[in-house]
Amino acid sequence: MKLLAFETATEGCSVAVWVDGDVRERFEIAPRRHAELALPWAEQLLAEAGVAKAQLDAIAVGRGPGAFTGVRLAIAIAQGIALALDRPLVPVSTLAALAAGAPSDATRILAAIDARMGEVYAGAFERRQGELVAVSTEAVSPPGAVALPDGGGNWHGVGTGFSAGEGALQGSLGGRLVGADATALPRASDIARLAATAFARGEALPPERVEPAYLRNQVALTLVEQQALRDSR
Incomplete structure (x- = not known):
């Protein structure tokens, strides 16, 4: 099984590739550089693992909670890749990934x-x-x-x-x-490990069905308001 995983919900940016239990990861504490780093890291890791994008079985993503922009970025990147490859998406709780690293x-x-x-x-x-x-x-x-x-x-x-x-x-x-x-941060390697188990249980989803977990009501309200404005145009 082959997975590409993203986690950008905190100041830590990470990408990982899972290949039949072997995990390769890039991780850096890089506030405001997540968008710059995530895709190049994914390309590098896939190349190092000798895995073509077409060989991936699924894409995994940290769905939050966490920083609004970071969660939104990871979901957008993962959905874009999954849709382009026609692969399912496996959402993983960022808090679960953090706990997995204990x-x-x-x-x-x-x-x-x-x-x-x-x-x-x-x-x-x-x-x-x-x-x-x-x-x-x-x-x-x-x-x-x-x-x-x-x-x-x-x-x-x-x-x-x-x-x-x-x-x-x-x-x-x-x-x-x-x-x-108090210094621990969620990592894509743990997202990948949890996602591999979830995938085996049949919990992967069509990319368009995956939604971020923001938890804060005011964030959800803002999204509703934005959609209402778009619909009114």
Whole structure:
């Protein structure tokens, strides 16, 4: 199986190619350079892997949540390639990809991304028999409003949400956390790994059916308003 994956929802820009379990990746913390880097990196990685675009089985993409422009860019690039090649698209939660990058011995993981405006995007996950399973609804909220599922502690935190508000999230969860990596960013290599599993389960979609997960209502409202303006012309 061959996949091309994109993740640009945060300041980290990354592209990966999955070929039958082998992953090649380009990653760089490159604010405002995602559009410049993503496609050239994809071409380079495919060439290094000896894979022609026509040989790809699917395109994978980090669907958000994250920075509005970054999420929108990844979706647009992935949809464009998938439509041009007539291939399906596999959307993957950016928070799930972040959680997948947690230490291998972490079985309960809270992934959180700094959403600015005094809020964080957060989602809780567990590793069960080698698979990552969401155990909460992804949401955007102030750090102090993030709640973990019942069942005790031993949660490992990952993501920039743990540095937001001077570490307010880590402070509010107290003893339920065994540690937190506030520097962790989602990566396309983890998008590819999760997408390969999702593809095998038959979860790939036609490109036009994939939508970004912004989470913030005001962003969704803006899109509705923009469509209404286009329809009125």
